[in-house]
Amino acid sequence: MVPGIHRPAHVRVDLAAIRHNIKAEKSHLEPGQKLFAVVKANAYGHGAVRVAREAVKAGASGFCVAILDEALELRKADLTQPILVLGVTPPACAGLAAAADISLTVPTLAWLKAADQELTAANLRLKVHLAVDSGMNRIGFSEDADFLAANDFLQANPHFDVEGMFTHFASADSSDDTYFKQQVARFDHFKHLLKLKPQWIHVDNTAASVYDKGVKSDLVRFGIGIYGLNPSANPASPELPMKVKLKPALSLESELVQVHTVVKGEGVGYGSTYLAERDQVIGTVPLGYADGFIRKFQGFTVKVGDCYCPIVGRICMDQLMVRLPHAMPVGTKVVLIANDPAAPNSIKKAADYVDSIHYEVACLLSDRLPREYYEGL
Numbered sequence: 001m002v003p004g005i006h007r008p009a010h011v012r013v014d015l016a017a018i019r020h021n022i023k024a025e026k027s028h029l030e031p032g033q034k035l036f037a038v039v040k041a042n043a044y045g046h047g048a049v050r051v052a053r054e055a056v057k058a059g060a061s062g063f064c065v066a067i068l069d070e071a072l073e074l075r076k077a078d079l080t081q082p083i084l085v086l087g088v089t090p091p092a093c094a095g096l097a098a099a100a101d102i103s104l105t106v107p108t109l110a111w112l113k114a115a116d117q118e119l120t121a122a123n124l125r126l127k128v129h130l131a132v133d134s135g136m137n138r139i140g141f142s143e144d145a146d147f148l149a150a151n152d153f154l155q156a157n158p159h160f161d162v163e164g165m166f167t168h169f170a171s172a173d174s175s176d177d178t179y180f181k182q183q184v185a186r187f188d189h190f191k192h193l194l195k196l197k198p199q200w201i202h203v204d205n206t207a208a209s210v211y212d213k214g215v216k217s218d219l220v221r222f223g224i225g226i227y228g229l230n231p232s233a234n235p236a237s238p239e240l241p242m243k244v245k246l247k248p249a250l251s252l253e254s255e256l257v258q259v260h261t262v263v264k265g266e267g268v269g270y271g272s273t274y275l276a277e278r279d280q281v282i283g284t285v286p287l288g289y290a291d292g293f294i295r296k297f298q299g300f301t302v303k304v305g306d307c308y309c310p311i312v313g314r315i316c317m318d319q320l321m322v323r324l325p326h327a328m329p330v331g332t333k334v335v336l337i338a339n340d341p342a343a344p345n346s347i348k349k350a351a352d353y354v355d356s357i358h359y360e361v362a363c364l365l366s367d368r369l370p371r372e373y374y375e376g377l
C-alpha cells in the first residue's frame with residue numbers, strides 16, 4: 001500500500017519518549033544485564049528502522065524481530081548490533097541469515113539438522129539461540145531427549161555458534177504467578193540439562209522485567225515498554241503498577257476535511273446506522289479501516305479541536321464521520337489516538353473499546369499512514 005503523503009493523516013511517534021522508555025528500563029536493570037529492543041512488526045507499528053536507531057542511542061545492545069525479513073531490513077539500514085529472529089525461520093534460509101550475521105532461533109533437533117545441511121553446503125557458521133518451550137506451547141524444545149540430542153549435535157558441530165538459550169512466558173503480565181512459576185521451574189530444568197555455555201540465557205519480556213518477577217535473565221527482550229505501554233493489557237482489566245515510568249510514544253492524528261449540517265432524521269454512513277435526532281454538525285475525517293482503524297471503533301470518542309466527539313455511523317474503508325458540538329473549520333485537528341495515557345482516547349482506552357489489546361491496535365495501523373517523527377518534551 002502506498003503511504004498517503006498527500007493526505008492529512010499520520011501516525012506520529014515521539015522519539016524522545018522512545019529514548020526515555022529505554023533509558024528508564026536500562027536504569028532499572030542489574031549490572032551486566034543487556035537490553036535487546038524488540039522491533040518486530042515494524043516496531044509495533046512505530047517504524048522499525050527509526051525506532052531501532054533511537055534504541056541504540058538510548059543504550060540498547062541488540063534487537064529482536066519476529067521474521068528474517070525484519071532482521072534484513074535492519075542490516076540494510078546499516079544497523080550492526082546483534083539481531084535475534086524470535087520465530088521459526090525456514091532452515092533453507094540459514095545461509096542467508098549467517099551471511100548477514102543474524103542469529104536464528106532453534107526450535108527442534110530436526111530444524112537444526114536441516115539448517116546444518118544448508119550451512120555445510122555454503123560453508124557458513126550461524127549464530128543460534130535454543131528456544132525452550134516451558135509452557136507457552138508455541139515453539140521450542142519441550143522433550144529432554146530432543147534437547148540433549150541437540151546439545152550433543154551442537155557440541156561436535158562447526159556450523160553453529162550457540163550464543164543463547166531462552167524461553168517465553170505466557171502470563172508474565174498477570175498478578176497470579178502460578179503458571180509463571182511453573183514455567184520458571186521447567187526452564188530451570190532445561191538449564192540443568194544444558195551441555196553448552198551460551199553467552200545469554202534469557203527469559204524476560206517487558207512484563208517479567210517491569211513487574212520485577214525476580215528471574216535471572218542475561219538480557220531483557222524489551223518490546224511493548226519501548227513504546228511506553230504497560231504490558232498488562234488484558235481488555236478492560238486494570239493495569240498492574242510498574243516500577244519503570246513509561247511514556248506512550250504513538251498518536252494517530254488527522255484533520256477535518258469537510259464539515260456540514262445533517263438535518264434531523266437523516267442517516268450518516270453505510271447502512272445509516274446513525275440517525276440525526278436533530279439538526280447536527282458532522283465532520284469528515286479522511287481515514288478508515290484500510291488504515292487499520294477498524295470498524296469496531298464506531299462510537300469511540302476522539303478529540304476534535306478542543307472537544308471530545310463520538311465517531312458516528314459506520315467507519316468506511318477510507319473515511320469516518322464525527323458528530324461535532326458546533327461548526328468547526330475544515331483543517332481542525334483530529335486526534336484519534338492520544339499519547340496522553342489519561343486521555344479518553346488513549347491507546348489503552350481505544351484497545352478496551354474494541355475489546356483488544358494496545359499491541360494489536362498499534363500493529364494494525366497500516367502502511368498507508370505515514371509515520372511522522374518528532375522530539376516531544
Ligand SMILES: *Cc1c(COP(=O)(O)O)cnc(C)c1O
Nearest residue numbers: 038086168205206221222223224
Ligand atoms: C514479542 C516478544 C517479546 C516482547 O514482548 P513484550 O511484551 O512486547 O515486551 C519478547 N520475547 C518474545 C519471544 C516475543 O515473541
